[in-house]
Amino acid sequence: MNRIFSGVQPTGNLHLGNYLGAIRNWVTLQHDYECIFCIVDLHALTLPQDPAELRASTREVAAAYIAAGIDPERCIIFNQSMVSAHAELSWLLSCLTPLGWLNRMTQFKEKAGKHRDNAGLGLYAYPVLMAADILAYKATHVPVGEDQKQHLELARDIAGAFNRRYERDFFPLPEPQIFGTATRVMSLRDGARKMSKSDTSDYSRINMTDDSELIGLKIRRAKTDPEPLPDTIAALETRPEADNLVGIYAALAGESREAALARFAGQNFSTFKEALSALSVEVLGHIGGEMRRLLAETGHIDAILKRGAERAAAIAMPVLREVQDITGLLRP
Numbered sequence: 001m002n003r004i005f006s007g008v009q010p011t012g013n014l015h016l017g018n019y020l021g022a023i024r025n026w027v028t029l030q031h032d033y034e035c036i037f038c039i040v041d042l043h044a045l046t047l048p049q050d051p052a053e054l055r056a057s058t059r060e061v062a063a064a065y066i067a068a069g070i071d072p073e074r075c076i077i078f079n080q081s082m083v084s085a086h087a088e089l090s091w092l093l094s095c096l097t098p099l100g101w102l103n104r105m106t107q108f109k110e111k112a113g114k115h116r117d118n119a120g121l122g123l124y125a126y127p128v129l130m131a132a133d134i135l136a137y138k139a140t141h142v143p144v145g146e147d148q149k150q151h152l153e154l155a156r157d158i159a160g161a162f163n164r165r166y167e168r169d170f171f172p173l174p175e176p177q178i179f180g181t182a183t184r185v186m187s188l189r190d191g192a193r194k195m196s197k198s199d200t201s202d203y204s205r206i207n208m209t210d211d212s213e214l215i216g217l218k219i220r221r222a223k224t225d226p227e228p229l230p231d232t233i234a235a236l237e238t239r240p241e242a243d244n245l246v247g248i249y250a251a252l253a254g255e256s257r258e259a260a261l262a263r264f265a266g267q268n269f270s271t272f273k274e275a276l277s278a279l280s281v282e283v284l285g286h287i288g289g290e291m292r293r294l295l296a297e298t299g300h301i302d303a304i305l306k307r308g309a310e311r312a313a314a315i316a317m318p319v320l321r322e323v324q325d326i327t328g329l330l331r332p
Ligand code: AMP
Pocket: 007, 008, 009, 010, 017, 018, 019, 020, 021, 022, 023, 143, 144, 145, 146, 147, 148, 182, 183, 184, 185, 186, 194, 195, 196, 197
């Protein structure tokens, strides 16, 4: 059986990278797999969060899933903290995870910054919780953006460590699914940094809830170089900002980078940016509107999350019980 698990952190500012790198792909996958889409609120707590904002962001991610076209009947949508198996399995797995594996995680190094001693234990243990998320459902496939590749490799290693320690084929090794023309959407202000929820420059990202005016403004202000667009993809290699915008256009249009570039080769950025703006508004405008409509009445979203958590627990709790038995924990 093929089962998908994936998640997004409710840390505010859902952006075009989250949409193109993750959520949009899930919409297609829901027809071919059993899908579980989580809002990983426990992961959000690895950095300080305002309680009221955390609750609001949790609903906002749920609204984004639904507005983007994920069907809550077909798929399971829920927030992580509602199913205690995630935290419980995380502990059991952390006892099998060597520190050396965690020390390699580049995201921890980035997020912890220079003052590593001040970083929380939760931030360090974050990838183990992510492994628990996936393994609690024995998920076989995990569709994510490229930045999560290393965490997924670790989840595979942890699954393997458990299977070896207890000499059985218990956890399937989850396969990463990293696809699309925009697996790594970069900042609109700096082609060397990825578009991120936490970037302090508002002009660096297009948020899923931005209205058409703001989308237009951000694209007009996006950093570019003075040269017109080239006619080969290879010529974009040394022009990261231009390359990023072409990638975004291609992803939004559902075509290859080559096809997208062919439309604008030789043209200047003002023409290209106008087309990119119109296309972004066409795709995101509808989703943003639907998100606002869903968020105006939170009862509906809360009911979906509650039902999702019940369905999720029905899968994860029995897996956790089995792990407890295998591990030797007494359950009288
Ligand atoms: P996060 O915002 O870290 O919770 O990420 C949620 C999902 O969006 C994960 O699958 C990420 O890989 C994906 N994602 C986040 N930022 C980007 C980006 N700039 N480009 C492509 N995918 C992204």
